[in-house]
Amino acid sequence: MQDIFTKKLDRRSFNKVLTSLGLGFAAFPLLHRSARAAQEIHYHTWSGYDVPELMGGYLEKYGGPPEFSYIATDDESFAKIRSGFTPDLMHPGNYSIRRLADSGLVQPLDTSRLKNWPHIAEGVKDMKDSVIDGKRYYIPSEFGNSSVLYRTDLVDPKYNEENSWQIMYDEKYSRKLAWYDDAGATVEIAGLVLGYDNIFTLNDEQLEEVGKLISKQRDITRFYWNDVTEIEQALASGEVVAAYGWNQSLVSLKQQGISVGLMTPKEGIFAWSGGFVMHKDCKNEDAAYDFIDSWVSAESGAWLIENYGYGSTNLKAYELVASERLDELGFSDPEGMLSDTIFFPALDPEIEKKYQDLYQQVRAAG
Numbered sequence: 001m002q003d004i005f006t007k008k009l010d011r012r013s014f015n016k017v018l019t020s021l022g023l024g025f026a027a028f029p030l031l032h033r034s035a036r037a038a039q040e041i042h043y044h045t046w047s048g049y050d051v052p053e054l055m056g057g058y059l060e061k062y063g064g065p066p067e068f069s070y071i072a073t074d075d076e077s078f079a080k081i082r083s084g085f086t087p088d089l090m091h092p093g094n095y096s097i098r099r100l101a102d103s104g105l106v107q108p109l110d111t112s113r114l115k116n117w118p119h120i121a122e123g124v125k126d127m128k129d130s131v132i133d134g135k136r137y138y139i140p141s142e143f144g145n146s147s148v149l150y151r152t153d154l155v156d157p158k159y160n161e162e163n164s165w166q167i168m169y170d171e172k173y174s175r176k177l178a179w180y181d182d183a184g185a186t187v188e189i190a191g192l193v194l195g196y197d198n199i200f201t202l203n204d205e206q207l208e209e210v211g212k213l214i215s216k217q218r219d220i221t222r223f224y225w226n227d228v229t230e231i232e233q234a235l236a237s238g239e240v241v242a243a244y245g246w247n248q249s250l251v252s253l254k255q256q257g258i259s260v261g262l263m264t265p266k267e268g269i270f271a272w273s274g275g276f277v278m279h280k281d282c283k284n285e286d287a288a289y290d291f292i293d294s295w296v297s298a299e300s301g302a303w304l305i306e307n308y309g310y311g312s313t314n315l316k317a318y319e320l321v322a323s324e325r326l327d328e329l330g331f332s333d334p335e336g337m338l339s340d341t342i343f344f345p346a347l348d349p350e351i352e353k354k355y356q357d358l359y360q361q362v363r364a365a366g
Contacts, residue, residue: 040287041066044077044087046274047227048248053303057294058287066291072226073182075356081105081279088282089291094140094273095184097129098346101137106277108135113289116296119316123338124273129346140275141296143338144310145262146185147269149245151235153259159242163263165193167242169213174220178231178243181224183359184347185244185270190214192267200345202355211358218366235260247329251309272344273313305331311338 043050043066050068052059059065069087071077074096081090082103092100100106111117120140130138148167152160159167168177168189179186190213191199196206222240225231232249234240236258245262253260263269276292278285294300301312302320309329312318318326318334326332347355 040284041088041282041291042069042086043067043089043091043291044069044071044081044085045089045091046071048308049091049274053307054300055291055294056299057297058291059294061290062287066287075183078103086279086281088279088284088288090277090279091141091274092277093344094127094129094138094275095344095346097138097277098132099349099352100277101129101132102349105280106137107280107282108137109139109276109278110289111136111139114139114293114296116293116298116314119298119314120296121313121315121335121338123335124313124343127273127343138275138277139292139296140273140313141292142275142301142304142310142312143271143273143343144247144308145269145271146180146244146246146344147265148242148263149231149235149249149253150242150261150263151238151259152261154238154241159263160261163265165189165263165265165267167263168244169193169217169220171220173241175222176239176241177217177221178234178240179217179221179224180244181226183356184344184352186214186217186359187355189244189270190217200347201351204354207354207358211362214359214362215365218362224363247309251307251329270344275313305329313338 040062045068047070050065052065055065071091074093077090077092078096078099081087081100082105090100090106124140124143127140130136130140148163148165150159150167155167156172167173168179187202187207187210188199190210191202191206194209194213196202202210222234223230225243228246228249231240231243231245232252235243235253236256247262250260250262276295278288282288296314298314298316298320301314301317304310304312305317305321306325311331311334315335318331323332
């Protein structure tokens with residue numbers, strides 16, 4: 001196992017995502033999608049997490065989907081919520097739980113209101129900051145990897161033979177690289193490449209060196225992305241040969257017949273979990289719990305595994321997926337894998353601010 005294992009879309013992408021999945025509003029022909037049904041709850045989530053296959057039980061009970069808004073980055077989302085935006089349910093990464101809880105903007109959750117809770121893997125139920133001061137604030141629903149998504153046919157064979165984050169700083173691929181627009185990931189991965197073993201608590205001297213490396217990266221990066229369709233299209237066309245990416249894009253590009261891989265870098269691969277938190281001013285808690293329960297059901301989880309290549313936290317989901325597919329995606333032993341995985345942690349607020357400040361300074365100077 002690697003020493004370090006450690007995500008992250010807008011309204012304009014909604015129809016595009018549904019269309020790419022062979023879906024659309026026609027996928028709701030038997031549902032009475034009334035104005036009331038659409039307003040039961042407001043769900044703030046990632047584009048692609050709004051498809052009917054992930055909310056079957058909720059659709060059956062309420063006659064239509066909730067109202068949606070979309071996360072571009074966790075940082076932007078948190079800023080909006082802190083400024084007064086009040087979605088009922090939010091779907092942040094696990095590394096954002098602490099700041100949401102500390103802000104007083106989310107409420108403790110009651111797992112007795114979720115019939116699927118007993119099937120959630122023990123390895124993720126109590127990941128760091130899910131429970132704070134004896135109160136649960138987070139229901140983990142899925143997990144995946146953040147790594148280098150790359151064109152196996154367009155890079156130096158050495159990167160196929162030995163995967164490395166170094167490709168993202170290789171001047172040979174200047175203007176052929178894409179990077180995720182996120183302060184934490186940018187700083188932490190640069191620290192990892194520099195050989196630091198305390199990437200979540202870098203000191204000022206180390207941050208100075210990190211700043212030099214991410215400045216170099218900025219100058220050879222073609223673009224910073226917020227929407228996965230950007231990197232998928234760029235990789236498919238050969239506009240870029242390597243990018244920070246997730247399992248979902250690997251599955252999508254392979255379905256298109258593109259020669260692509262998701263690295264297991266020698267320096268370490270990061271893993272994330274996504275899940276649910278509830279706003280303190282949630283206007284319909286019953287509907288909110290019903291929605292969470294539908295999303296974390298075995299049926300939704302199996303669809304997520306099959307179509308996005310992400311792992312479901314519901315262990316029953318894997319029983320609904322062919323063993324050959326599980327082997328292909330690396331999920332033949334999900335419980336064992338989860339029990340051994342170290343997820344992206346929440347950063348100390350002071351450290352987080354330093355990382356964000358450094359990232360913004362480097363970007364502004366480019």
